[in-house]
Amino acid sequence: MGSRTAKLLRGAGALTLCQLETCFAAWTPPQLFPKATAKQNSRDRDYTPVRTFWCMLWQSFNPLAPGREVVRQLQALFELENRRPLSPEDGAYCRAKSRLPLDQFPTVLKATAGSADQLSHQTPQFLQSRWVKVVDGSTVTLQDTPKNRKAFPAVTCGTFPIMRFVAFFSLLSGAIIGVAQGAWGISELGLMHSLAAQLGAGDILVADRGFGSYPVVAWLQLAGIDFIGRTTRRIDGRRGVKRLGRNDWMIRWKESLSCSSPWLSHSERSALPAEMLIRAVKGSCFRKGFRVRQLTVITTLLDPELYPAEEILLAYLRRWRMEMGLDDLKTTLQMESLRGRTPEMARREMYTRLIAHNLIRCTMAQAAVKHSVVLERLSFKGSLDALRQFTQAMTMARSKAKRRQLWELLLDTLAKDRVPARPGRREPRAVKRRKSKYQRLHGSRHHFKDRPGRHKRERSARLRRLAAM
Helix, strand or coil: CCCHHHHHHHHHHCCCHHHHHHHHHHHCCCCCCCCCCCCCCCCCCCCCHHHHHHHHHHHHHCCCCCHHHHHHHHHHHHHHCCCCCCCCCCHHHHHHHHHCCHHHHHHHHHHHHHHHHHHCCCCCCCHHHCCEEEEEEEEEECCCCHHHHHHCCCCCCCCCCEEEEEEEEECCCCCEEEEEEEECCCCHHHHHHHCHHHCCCCCEEEECHHHCCHHHHHHHHHCCCEEEECCCCCCCHHHCCEEEECCEEEEEEECCCCCCCCCCCHHHHHHCCCEEEEEEEEEECCCCCCCCCEEEEEECCCCCCCCCHHHHHHHHHCHHHHHHHHHHHHHHCCCCECCCCCHHHHHHHHHHHHHHHHHHHHHHHHHHHHCCCCHHHECHHHHHHHHHHHHHHHHCCCCHHHHHHHHHHHHHHHHHCECCCCCCCCCCCCCCCCCCCCCCCCCCHHHCCCCCCHHHHHHHHHHHHHHHC
16 A cells, blocks of 8 residues: 555544544534643543544434443454554543533534534525524433432432423524523523523524513513514403504513513613513414414514514424424433433533434435425434444445445435325324333332232231231
8 A cells, every 4th residue: 555554544543433523524613622732631542532522422323322332342443453452441431521621512512503504505484584593491310329419409309310401493404503401490591591692683582481471572682682482471462552463463561570580680680671562473373283272472573564473473383393303302312311420421411412413403404405305304213323324334435435425325315215294293292101010219229128029918918907806
């Protein structure tokens, strides 16, 4: 091979599991986890920051894979490159994960979300082509360790620690722009307020009724952000200021004395107006399997000609697609229960799952644009399965042309494997599988007492009957 040997070995030494960086490097920041100039992470070790991040990302694509499997694959790669043997213990890999700076994960998450929006090659086709973002919240459970219990207390005694999080989605691509985590006792409004930097003037925020309070809408309006969502307040169009159309009113909304907003600072709270004009649109959204038949949506988009009532209702109904995005995260990527034994590791694990979610969305957007397919018709689970298999084949490709050919075949496969159009499909909030026959473990394992056997229970019952005679 001559002079090309050293160059090829340098390229092979930078690769990790399934060459994920060759597939997704264009969608991540160029300076991803740079090497420190001094002290920690300043030397080129086996687990460099970049290699450790891509290993964590591979684990996100394979949620059931333990850290030991990552170490075994790196052992095989090191042997293939004729490098010095890698230690079979996974302690070094765990320590390398804990050294990754946590403040860089949000940057990578936002960059991948921007890449997903750019790859979609389109702008919103309604609401004057303004960028629409969706906010929603959920919870995940953590490992029952003392550090997790201290940072994220459990709801009741004996249950697992619970982490609450609020995320901003892009309605265009379904990618996650930003996320904020907190304990169960922190409200979703406070977490949303901490993500204010992810919103820009001119954006439209779509939310459910949990975010449709007066302080939230007024605070967003002061920042130049319009709101579409429901509210817990009773809306009476007959007392409106002006009738804009059928089931369309302009209403004067006054601040309620009982409405508290501890998540706002004193200066922000004093800057809120005492009243404001909002628009209430009432419409029918009957869909088979949906709980709501008729709804009333409030918005700060007051012009009925620029923003018709049908488009406002459509924007709110599309919020359900982001609900399914949370299901993709918690079910397909199995983020419902995190394995990190410390709060910092749990946050790193969550960010890595979210980044993996955005990279899958990038691949889906590229396939949809290339083959002129509606993005919502592509399966997230099917895309994840195809990515896992095709990246393994790309590691065995001997040339860039062959890897490019495999990637084009991947995009073609995703475009052909479409989800059937099911406009009236029922998605009930119910569990079909029966619960486990075993009793739940409340508290520590060494404090658990087994249930007595059947013979012991019968003997105890006989003794109680004899004692009562």
